[in-house]
Amino acid sequence: MAVSYTPPDSILKKYANVLVNFALNMGEGIKKGDVVRVSANESAKPLYNAVCNAITLAGGHVIAHYAPDEEKGDMRRNESHARYFYNNASDEQVKFFPTKYLKGLIDTIDHSLFILADKDPHALDGVDPKKIMMRGQALKPFMDWRNEKQHAGKFTWTIGMYGTPGMAREAGLSEKEYWNQIIKACFLDEKDPIKKWKQVYKEIELYKSRLNKLSPKIDKLHVKGEYVDLWITLGEKRKWLAGRGFNMPSFEIFTSPDWRGTNGWIRFNQPLYRYGSKITGIQLWFKDGRVVKSSAKTNERLLKEMIATPGADKMGEYSLTDKRHSRITKFMAETLYDENMGGAQGNTHLALGMCYKDTYIGDPSTLDKKLSKKLGFNDSSVHTDIISTTRRTVTAHLKDGTQKIIYKDGQFVL
Secondary structure (H helix, E strand, O other), X not given: OOOOOOOOHHXXXXXXXXXXHHHOOOOOOOOOOOEEEEEEEXXXXXXXXXXXXXXXXXXXXXXXXXXXXXXXXXXXXXXXXXXXXXXXXXXXXXXXXXXXXXHHHHHHOOEEEEEEOOOOOOOOOXXXXXXXXXXXXXXXXXXXXXXXXXXXXXXXXXXXXXXOHHHHHHHOOOHHHHXXXXXXXXXXXXXXXXXXXXXXXXXXXXXXXXXXXXXXXXXXXXXXXXXXXXXXXXXXXXXXXXXXXXXXXOOXXXXXXXXXXXXXXXXXXXXXXXXXEEEEOOEEEEEOOEEEEEEOOEOHHHHHHHHHOOOOOEEEEEEEEOOOOOOOOOOOOOHHXXXXXXXXXXXXXXXXXXXXXXXXXXXXXXXXXXXXXXXXXXXXOOEEEEXXXXXXXXXXXXXXXXXXXXXXXXEEOO
């Protein structure tokens, strides 16, 4: 039996250092005494250990959330607990929410660090999508508490990825090729990755600041290409975000538009890996902000069940990645990387469901339900990014009747 590839210790230490001492705390790293919840499956053990060690060296405290791998397996031997749970649990069990435990956890931690590592990208294939959505809705208060603490400036999070044999196979790459993309994307081949990240974020910040200077003048964005003809209303009191360290890597510049002004259609050439399944050939049609029609070549039922979840038929995010910043050149079969792909045309992705309240110009902790509704900020238990790497031109239609191209041929042209 072939032994799976494990990155050298030197790479893992650099990776952990980037996650703990840069990505967390929005580019500043953790402080002595900070409490970090570290979540990982057993496949990510080498990076998990390196991360926990880095937290210890930084003077922080680890709350471990370490779990078995999820896999489809067979019912007699190695079917994962999650799969067994969704196939056998009652609705009451699916909706169970341990209020005191999860509220206590949120009150205790200063940061959350999640290591994504799928042993089996198809672990939940065939599971009833209604139960998966039901579970997401049940856990929404936990996400709301996290967001409230984040918006109050008392909590940060990041997500990194550990490549597994199953993930590499799904992407059509060898394990070493797969890891080479991770190493390049996170600048782990640099002598000082954090120094390089700060340099790249400075470049991205330039375009973000130009977008934010233009934003008050923008009425609508028109995204046009062979696979898309979509109108997006930016909305009042909006800003663009980037370079926060919340995903590692992240090269995107994004905002949460006024969901009510989305009209048109978009076809996505990249598959969506979500809820332990793969959805391909997704196409969406919007009218007055809602998805009025959707289709997919595979797992269409899961897509439609997700869209039927409250708030998931509206846009929560629109994002663009400039090909000059990203070193990701291969399809990785994971949203974290695919939404940051460079390539010939850069990429665009939109998220159905929950918005990012910190795209509000002002204190996001004051963006209550009434104000959110007035400004068109969407809410949902779902936040699903869907990606396209096809050619597109994004034109800003300004309030004075003029037009300005802001993105073309895979890069910002501001």
